[in-house]
Amino acid sequence: MVYDPAKPQPQDKLSVSQADLLENFGQLNTQFGVNHVPFDDTSGDKGKHKFVTFVEQSTDPESKGDEHLLYTKDDSGEPEIFARPESNGDAYQITKDGNLFVGLLPIVAVNFDKTAPFIQGSSLGVSSITQPGSAGRYKINFTAAVTTALSGSNDYFWSISGFDNSSNPVIAQVTNDSTYGNVVTDSFIQVDFKNQNNTLVSNLTRATVVCWRFQ
Amino acid sequence: MVFKANIPQPTDIISQSQLDISSNYQAAYEIYGKPNTENENIGDHVALNDSNEDDRGAHKKLTLNEQSSDPSTLVNEMGLYSKETNGKSEIYYRQESDGDVSQITDNGGISVGGLVLRAYVAFDFQGKIIEVERLDSEGDKIKVPVSYNVTNVTPNQALVQGKNIKADWNINFTDNLPTDDYFWVLQSFNDPLFSILSNKVVQAQPYNSATYSDTVTTSHFRAVGINIGTSSQTITPAAPVLGRLQRIIFQAYTVI
Numbered sequence: 381m382v383y384d385p386a387k388p389q390p391q392d393k394l395s396v397s398q399a400d401l402l403e404n405f406g407q408l409n410t411q412f413g414v415n416h417v418p419f420d421d422t423s424g425d426k427g428k429h430k431f432v433t434f435v436e437q438s439t440d441p442e443s444k445g446d447e448h449l450l451y452t453k454d455d456s457g458e459p460e461i462f463a464r465p466e467s468n469g470d471a472y473q474i475t476k477d478g479n480l481f482v483g484l485l486p487i488v489a490v491n492f493d494k495t496a497p498f499i500q501g502s503s504l505g506v507s508s509i510t511q512p513g514s515a516g517r518y519k520i521n522f523t524a525a526v527t528t529a530l531s532g533s534n535d536y537f538w539s540i541s542g543f544d545n546s547s548n549p550v551i552a553q554v555t556n557d558s559t560y561g562n563v564v565t566d567s568f569i570q571v572d573f574k575n576q577n578n579t580l581v582s583n584l585t586r587a588t589v590v591c592w593r594f595q
Numbered sequence: 596m597v598f599k600a601n602i603p604q605p606t607d608i609i610s611q612s613q614l615d616i617s618s619n620y621q622a623a624y625e626i627y628g629k630p631n632t633e634n635e636n637i638g639d640h641v642a643l644n645d646s647n648e649d650d651r652g653a654h655k656k657l658t659l660n661e662q663s664s665d666p667s668t669l670v671n672e673m674g675l676y677s678k679e680t681n682g683k684s685e686i687y688y689r690q691e692s693d694g695d696v697s698q699i700t701d702n703g704g705i706s707v708g709g710l711v712l713r714a715y716v717a718f719d720f721q722g723k724i725i726e727v728e729r730l731d732s733e734g735d736k737i738k739v740p741v742s743y744n745v746t747n748v749t750p751n752q753a754l755v756q757g758k759n760i761k762a763d764w765n766i767n768f769t770d771n772l773p774t775d776d777y778f779w780v781l782q783s784f785n786d787p788l789f790s791i792l793s794n795k796v797v798q799a800q801p802y803n804s805a806t807y808s809d810t811v812t813t814s815h816f817r818a819v820g821i822n823i824g825t826s827s828q829t830i831t832p833a834a835p836v837l838g839r840l841q842r843i844i845f846q847a848y849t850v851i
Contacts (some may be wrong), residue, residue: 408598502849549798
């Protein structure tokens with residue numbers, strides 16, 4: 381059964397048109413109801429979307445003035461959501477590999493203090509924190525290895541910050557080392573919190589580390 | 596107006612069917628999409644008889660009715676929908692072939708990789724939020740603050756002749772953050788003239804305290820400028836700094 385927009389015709393008999401009309405109304409309700417609350421719903425939500433199924437488009441659809449389009453297109457074998465601004469503007473990608481596409485993807489975020497097991501609250505991408513050596517030095521161990529096709533596996537970006545109970549500055553940084561791969565790897569990052577005398581601080585009240593990688 | 600999907604029936608008389616058919620056309624018209632002049636949230640689409648023929652068939656908006664489970668997707672399809680999470684409707688998407696489900700929104704924020712940016716601000720020593728020029732909808736230049744979910748940045752030290760002279764600020768959030776265990780990014784850069792004259796290095800950092808809530812709360816974050824001395828020189832007091840930091844940036848994130 382299929383919706384037939386050419387029915388009924390002027391010469392059709394009423395007995396024929398009845399079946400055509402019945403079928404068309406049924407098809408309208410069914411097809412509209414695939415993504416929407418259907419026409420014959422009684423909940424008060426009729427006409428709203430249940431969800432939106434984007435069928436992959438082979439090319440970027442045209443946009444007119446005062447329009448902004450949302451659609452899917454293939455990206456490396458996966459349909460991903462794209463948007464196109466008005467007047468056939470430049471299309472841009474919204475999703476990639478299960479995440480929103482913003483260019484930089486957070487991979488690690490953790491809040492911790494000086495007391496084992498260190499981690500405070502919820503974290504992202506961190507399995508544990510260990511203390512290699514003195515207090516004030518922490519190794520943030522990742523849940524999964526960082527991988528990216530656009531850069532080396534340890535060429536990610538980081539932010540480190542913390543404070544203690546002293547009246548001195550707390551200088552937060554990646555542990556000094558002549559070999560980058562010793563302290564910034566695809567499975568951990570090692571960070572130090574020091575005062576101005578280059579001494580590790582032992583009374584860290586709280587610190588936070590966030591890392592991002594290319595998408 | 597009720598849409599009847601099962602009319603007309605073979606046994607219906609034409610006078611009855613005419614009313615049913617007319618009623619169905621009217622119901623479909625109203626449910627599909629009312630004209631833009633009617634703000635009622637019925638119908639997500641441009642009206643079937645919209646005066647602008649080019650707009651017919653297009654969407655006005657997208658109202659995503661909460662789903663109780665993740666809808667199925669076929670190959671070469673992607674699904675966008677809403678689902679209840681922690682008592683709120685949040686937007687999700689699902690990759691093709693019943694693939695992975697990803698949460699897009701969380702408690703009023705956008706989730707990227709499981710992290711939600713809850714607040715950001717760029718401000719100067721006085722606590723004035725930096726502004727950038729943008730064009731409004733009529734093409735006029737307007738000033739837009741470089742901030743999100745930050746009402747203001749207020750000094751914690753007494754002003755001198757109406758000026759903030761000490762680097763000690765509260766960054767006040769417009770809406771409280773959902774947890775005080777959030778992640779922050781705090782960076783600054785120094786006035787080079789100040790560094791040359793004083794031979795001091797200054798950094799912005801969280802206010803030092805043994806009590807976490809003295810510095811980090813759901814409603815504000817306390818940042819200070821602090822002097823970094825050399826190995827042979829300890830500057831007392833180290834904070835707050837008397838002098839300048841040209842620009843301070845702050846961001847706060849939570850996980851979903």
